[in-house]
Amino acid sequence: MFAYAQAEGIELRLDATEIQVRRPAAGRGGRRAFVSGKKKTGHHEGHRDRRRTWPHAMADALRPGRMHDATAACSEGTADYFQHFPDAEVLLDDGYLGLRRDHPGQAITPPRKPRPGALPGRVEHWERDRHGHSSDRITVEHALAEHKRWKQLMHWTHRRDRLPDTYRAIASLVSDHTAMT
Numbered sequence: 001m002f003a004y005a006q007a008e009g010i011e012l013r014l015d016a017t018e019i020q021v022r023r024p025a026a027g028r029g030g031r032r033a034f035v036s037g038k039k040k041t042g043h044h045e046g047h048r049d050r051r052r053t054w055p056h057a058m059a060d061a062l063r064p065g066r067m068h069d070a071t072a073a074c075s076e077g078t079a080d081y082f083q084h085f086p087d088a089e090v091l092l093d094d095g096y097l098g099l100r101r102d103h104p105g106q107a108i109t110p111p112r113k114p115r116p117g118a119l120p121g122r123v124e125h126w127e128r129d130r131h132g133h134s135s136d137r138i139t140v141e142h143a144l145a146e147h148k149r150w151k152q153l154m155h156w157t158h159r160r161d162r163l164p165d166t167y168r169a170i171a172s173l174v175s176d177h178t179a180m181t
Contacts, residue, residue: 002081006088013091013140014078016069017148021156021163069095082106091137110134146174 005012073079073096081088082103092099092109099107111129114122147153150170156163 002085002088005090006085011089011091011136013137014073014096015093015137015140015144016072016095017144019148019153019156019163019167021160069093070098073099079103091133091140093137108133143174147171150174 001012004010067075079099079102082090082099086106088106090107092107094110096107097109100109110133111126114126147167147170152166153170158166
């Protein structure tokens with residue numbers, strides 16, 4: 001998808017989503033990590049351009065939900081694509097500030113908030129830029145939300161090792177449906 005974006009001059013949008021998973025049964029390994037009462041989640045990334053959603057591209061790896069977005073992108077190798085495709089631009093949210101630092105001009109995150117006491121013109125400029133950035137990124141948020149409307153992904157109660165395949169199948173169905181309409 002990075003190669004396609006670079007060749008076509010398309011701006012990608014990247015975001016991650018979490019899906020709540022059930023904890024292991026009593027007496028099974030790994031249950032202790034779930035006893036704290038915090039929700040445990042699977043972490044998936046999705047990519048989108050103006051024409052198509054590619055959430056299934058990164059659905060192979062199920063990562064702990066407590067993993068930060070930038071860390072997940074680096075561990076999946078997404079950060080390497082920035083080096084291989086230097087002309088590809090990707091719109092990101094604040095969870096990817098480390099990628100913006102490492103790949104300026106390619107990894108585009110929302111503008112930083114001005115300091116308190118900044119000039120009113122600077123604050124208005126920031127609000128306008130922030131609104132424009134979130135307006136461009138909203139498509140990937142909607143695409144990921146559309147997948148999670150499926151009952152199977154609202155609260156995953158099956159085996160955790162089957163979640164990536166199920167998510168990829170649902171993402172493909174949703175992607176094909178949006179491409180047809």
